[in-house]
Amino acid sequence: xxxxKQNSPSLSVQEGRIxxxxxxxxxxxxxxxxxxxxxxxEGPTFLISISSIKDKNEDGRFTVFLNKSAKHLSLxxxxxxxxxxxxxxxxxxxxxGSNYKLTFGKGTLLTVNP
Amino acid sequence: xxxxxxxxxHLITATGQxxxxxxxxxxxxxxxxxxxxxxxxxxxxxxxxxxxxERAKGNILERFSAQQFPDLHSELxxxxxxxxxxxxxxxxxxxxxxxxYTFGSGTRLTVV
Numbered sequence: 001x002x003x004x005k006q007n008s009p010s011l012s013v014q015e016g017r018i019x020x021x022x023x024x025x026x027x028x029x030x031x032x033x034x035x036x037x038x039x040x041x042e043g044p045t046f047l048i049s050i051s052s053i054k055d056k057n058e059d060g061r062f063t064v065f066l067n068k069s070a071k072h073l074s075l076x077x078x079x080x081x082x083x084x085x086x087x088x089x090x091x092x093x094x095x096x097g098s099n100y101k102l103t104f105g106k107g108t109l110l111t112v113n114p
Numbered sequence: 115x116x117x118x119x120x121x122x123x124h125l126i127t128a129t130g131q132x133x134x135x136x137x138x139x140x141x142x143x144x145x146x147x148x149x150x151x152x153x154x155x156x157x158x159x160x161x162x163x164x165x166x167x168e169r170a171k172g173n174i175l176e177r178f179s180a181q182q183f184p185d186l187h188s189e190l191x192x193x194x195x196x197x198x199x200x201x202x203x204x205x206x207x208x209x210x211x212x213x214x215y216t217f218g219s220g221t222r223l224t225v226v
Contacts, residue, residue, distance in 0.1 A: 004156075034214050043116060043204055043217030044157070089157065100145060100208050101170045102215065106156035 003027045004092050006105035014113055019077040021108050023090030026071065030092040034102065035064060035075050038087045047088075048075070080112045117141065120205050120218035128226055132193040135221045139186055139207030145169070146188040147215060148180055151202040163188055195225045 005024045013019045023033075031052040036044035050057040050064045050073070057064050063076045077084055087109050091102040117140035127133055139146050148160040159172035163182035174180075177195075182188040192199060202222050206215035 006156075036214075036217075041219070043118070043206075043219045045116070045217070046214040049214060091157075100215070101147070101159055101162055101172070103159065104149075104157040106154070 002105075003030075004090055004103050004105040006088075006090055006108050008108050009106070010109040010111070012111045012113060013080050015082055016079045019075075019080045019084065019110055019112065021075040021077075021088050021090075021110065023073045023075075023105055024071055025073075025092050027092070027094070027103070028071070029094045030103075031095050032093050033064070033066060033073050034091045034093075035062075036089040036091060036104075037084075038089060038107070044089055077110075080110075082112050082114050085110055085112050116216050116218060118205060118207050118216050118218035120203075120221050122221060123219065124222050124224075126224045126226060127195060129195055129197060131195050131225075132191065133195065133223065135190040135192070135203050135205075135223075137188045137190070137205030137207075137218060139188070139205075140209075140216050143207035143209045143216070144186065145208045146182055146186070147206045147208075148174075148188070148190050149204045149206065151204065151220075152198075152200075157204065160190070192223070197225050199223065200225045 034049040035047040038044040066073045087107040089107045090105040119138040144165045146163045149157040160174040162170040180190045202220045204220045206217045
């Protein structure tokens with residue numbers, strides 16, 4: 001049972017355009033969501049996060065939107081740059097206690113073409 | 115350098131063998147997590163340790179075990195290895211209250 005789903009295995013965009021990566025979740029107990037970026041031969045690195053009490057969080061070129069009623073979040077990258085080419089993982093967790101387990105999606109490979 | 119160190123980076127071994135993967139967490143982090151990434155799969159949670167104690171368990175096979183030592187480094191032991199165990203194994207660490215992890219660069223295990 002996959003609780004976090006990234007239905008697009010890959011996405012290709014032109015440099016300077018907007019990249020939109022989507023993520024759906026099924027567990028209504030999730031209350032914190034994160035995006036990680038992964039380059040080949042490296043571990044995932046934290047990119048941006050959002051709490052369920054917000055519907056938008058922005059950090060430079062990266063914005064995450066959360067639609068709780070639809071159990072959907074998206075990551076917008078504007079403008080996209082070739083260096084953004086990587087695999088992007090969506091992750092979610094249930095807050096509380098000392099169990100900080102994150103549940104990850106399968107990832108979306110973003111390719112930004114010059 | 116993320117601060118989380120995993121060794122070895124690559125490991126090739128035969129079916130039926132046993133291997134140990136090692137992880138040193140970021141300084142000050144009490145929690146260590148192990149994840150497995152197989153081909154076409156996302157990051158599958160295996161197990162979490164917090165200050166030496168097992169805190170959460172995921173889809174970890176009985177052939178796999180882990181521990182966290184008093185100096186907070188952790189080891190993941192994989193035994194009776196099968197071809198399907200070939201994967202990237204990531205360790206991550208976090209401090210209490212952190213909402214995200216810091217990942218190591220992973221150990222690529224190839225079982226032949």
